[in-house]
Amino acid sequence: MQAYVIVLIVFACIFSLWGLLSLLSLLIYLIPQLVVRILNPLDLKKRYGGGWCFITGGNSGIGESFAKKVAKIGLNVVILGQNEERLNKVAADILSINQNIETKTIKADLSGNPEQVTEEIVQQLSGLDICIVYFNAGFGNAAQPTKKSLDQFNTNIVTHQHLFQVLYPRLVNRQLTAKKRGAILFTSSGLGIITTPGSVVYSATKSYLGHLGECLASEAH
Ligand SMILES: NC(=O)c1ccc[n+]([C@@H]2O[C@H](COP(=O)([O-])OP(=O)(O)OC[C@H]3O[C@@H](n4cnc5c(N)ncnc54)[C@H](OP(=O)(O)O)[C@@H]3O)[C@@H](O)[C@H]2O)c1
Structure with missing residues (x-):
């Protein structure tokens, strides 16, 4: 040939x-x-019997979009972030989508002392029947081992883990008035699976969140 x-x-x-x-x-x-x-989209209100959805990083991006979706369905929404102006604006936008729900904002810096920050947040959540916990807040771009990478570590996972310790048992102990007690969600990232230069801490934190979600999915049933 x-x-x-x-x-x-x-x-x-x-x-x-x-x-x-x-x-x-x-x-x-x-x-x-x-x-x-x-x-048809899942009717989360029916599925979890109503209640509150708590979203970290709910004042921007993915968290904000999710907050608006659940508000439309009829769940009350608590959004957490650092930027107060955006928190108030998003809370007002949420109410304009559905005036029959309640909203609450929590201004907190998740990179601070995890125990103290968690205590302050949990205090503000007291008395709320939370049916969805969405651990979404996070940021990247801190490759070098600096103060910023520690802030990233605390924000992306450590404070979320502290909050998890308190909020997960609350979900599990919810009175079963609907099909399911509740849901716990995490925003991981493709970088939790593949790695790229400059995303050392970010990738590791996202990998943790993704794996935590997977392990819970198999255990929580
Ligand atoms: N966009 C993407 O392509 C992508 C891809 C994969 C994963 N993700 C993940 O998706 C999540 C949401 O990101 P996004 O794309 O929606 O970006 P974004 O608009 O920048 O949202 C990040 C959110 O996290 C909050 N946040 C950051 N640091 C915080 C801190 N120290 N304390 C409290 N809240 C803090 C921000 O609130 P403030 O602005 O008030 O601080 C903001 O609401 C993040 O975890 C990100 O890692 C994003």
């Missing part, structure tokens, strides 16, 4: 494989989107 025919065959194989992999990645992206669109 001519050498150029062999080269052509090799190229054809590489391109076919490439095409197949691209098609597979497209399907992996499209199928979940399709399933979500076909199925």
Whole structure:
């Protein structure tokens, strides 16, 4: 066989494989989107019998979007963040989405002394029937072992773990008035699975959160 025919065959194989992999990645992206669109969204209020959703990092980005979604469903919302102006703005936006719910804001810095910060937050949550705990607050960009990387460690996982110690038993001990007692959610990251230069502490913290969620998912049933 001519050498150029062999080269052509090799190229054809590489391109076919490439095409197949691209098609597979497209399907992996499209199928979940399709399933979500076909199925009715979960009625979390019915599922957990109403109550409050507590979201760390609820004044921005992913946490803010989630806060608005659960407010629409009819759950009360507590959002936690550092920026008071954004906390108030998001709380007002949430109320404009659903005036039949209540909102509460907690201004706290999760990078502070974890025990003290947790105590202050838990005090502000006292008396609320929390059905969803969403540990979402976090930040990246602190690769070097500096004060900032310690702040990141405390924010992303340590204070969340302290809060978990208090709030998880509260969820478990909730009176079962609905199908499920409640939910506990974490925002991990793709960087918790793969690593890139400059994301040492961030990747490790996100890996912890992802794994904690996976372990709980199998134990909490
Ligand atoms: N965006 C992405 O592509 C992506 C990908 C994977 C994972 N994530 C994760 O998703 C989560 C939300 O991120 P986002 O993309 O929505 O970014 P974002 O808009 O910057 O949200 C981060 C939230 O965390 C809060 N936060 C940060 N440090 C805090 C501290 N020390 N104490 C209290 N609250 C603090 C922020 O509140 P203040 O602004 O008031 O401090 C803000 O509400 C983070 O955990 C992030 O690591 C994001």
